[in-house]
Amino acid sequence: MLAALALIWVGVDILSGGAFLTPRNLWNLSVQTASVMVMATGMVLVIVARHIDLSVGSVLGVVGMVMGVTQTEFLPRLMGYDSPFIWVLALGAGVAVGAAIGLLHGVIIAYLGVPAFIVTLGGLLVWRGCAWWITSGRTVAPMDDAFRRMGGGVEGAIGSSWTWVVGVLAVAAIVWRALHARRRRQQVGFALRPVWAEVVVAGLACAGVLAVVLVANSYDLPPRVAERIAAARGLVVPPEGLSIAHGLAVPVLIAVGAGIVVTFLARRTRFGRYVFALGGNPEAAELSGVDTRRITVLVFVLMGVLCAVAAAISTARLNAATNAQGTLDELYVIAATVIGGTSLSGGLGTVAGAMLGALVMQSLQSGMVLMGLDTPLQNIVVGLVLVVAVWLDRLYRSRTLKGAA
């Protein structure tokens, strides 16, 4: 998967005359991918549990609208436009609505026995209609200043020093995890990997973190913005111009955070274990005393919450809530998940894979924009890549399974 991504990046960079692998483009790429990435983390669990969610784009639309109306029309009447709580309350309202929608989907699927495909196909229409209905189709703008930070842009980046802090923390976490896992296995006397292998794995991960930090910190703010910030802080602008880096974008941090949380849920909690058991063999899960209906409902609630987070990123980035927001996102999210190695027959998939899948899709898309390809041609390429990627994955997998048996 990483190899495929590297291939696309290098290939597109050569074809577009070196316009792709620039800090600026990579930074923008990461911001553009964030919303789909967040939803893809949840879609992994939905698909692993042998369900599907076709409604995520529409849920994003209606939740974005709710958050937009809450912060521009409802809350200011109560607390004025400049209240520092507006963004939190708007986000909270959105998350609550997202969770409620997920709960509704989950209950209908798990307890009334309607297939997820149908429930969420209905949801796709219903929630898109509701998004329109809330404001009768009117676009809501602009968003609250603090809220807009979640969408990236000049205000929505954390600057170079904080980026270093995040990077150092990430490296520390990687090293700690490797040491901790090794110590634990040692305690019960399991076979250990050779030390050099542990060092290589952890070293590669740390190098990856470092690369991300360096790229984010070498994309400078536009000169005029930098001057304004310098003026606000009382700094003197040197004659050769000022260089202030963006650092990591807030939406990217949110997406990575969502990825970590959902990975944790999937791998380290009973809930995640049951989702995978349910996807592998629903009857076995049931006979083992797993409350499969409850698990199904929780999966859809989580999906709804993640749609709300994605909606926050997307409305903040657009600085507006429109009723068409998120249209076709369900297809991108499902495609990213499947390209990322999640099996549509259930029981198999990783969150990290889905996030990489989202990055692959977005890389292709923005690469083709840089290369100046027409939109219809872009769609054709993305469609073909989806089919070929899944086919290659199947080939690879059937071979490794044969090798194992």
Next chain:
Amino acid sequence: MSAAQPLVAMRGMSISFGGIRAVDDVSLDLHAGEVVGLLGHNGAGKSTFIKMLSGAYHPDAGEIRIDGQAVTINSPRDARRHGIETIYQTLALADNLDAAANLFLGRELRTAWGTLDDVAMEAETRQVMARLNPHFVKFKEPVRALSGGQRQAVAIARAIHFNARILIMDEPTAALGPQETKQVADLILQLKREGIGIFLISHDIHDVFDLADRVAVMKNGKMVGTAPTHAVTKDQVLEMIILGTRPSIQ
């Protein structure tokens, strides 16, 4: 043995599916340290009957007593709480998970923080499997990659690891070779010595005749009759299975 209070007493069990009486007024006892072979053709109602004990089905009528106490078993979880463990014919394994995850499915060990303690679960799994199948090494692989005998061993390990008192084995040797069948037979005798009561369900009389203390035969959802194994011949039992009539014994 018959004088003591039975470990399990099932009385007048009935269940219907869509108007068809799959099990009709069936009663059966099981004592501690006893192996009861439940025989009958495919579709005779054996599995359905026993699934009311394992919690997979809810009976329409009937009573289950464990140690003389009437109990309600509404789910597999309830059954496990009463020390009833089942090895299903399908094994009921999640093929995408490894041996430890399957063994502890529904009863995961957790760390002090409430997260899954995979290392501890793997360590315990290694211990149980060492007893059942010393050659077993594929602890990291999904059980899909295991052989029939190894999968069976995982299913058995899951049933006996949690101090079962009542063990239900549905066609336990159907998918096994002679060597593995022998291993299962040895295990059954060992568990019996430990005082566990065992139901052995099979459509093949040869699977159970040598192991069972008693045979019970079902046909068309009804109990044909039970008999101590030493008091009947295989031919008499076959007669019960095929004709559904009680031979003149005792």
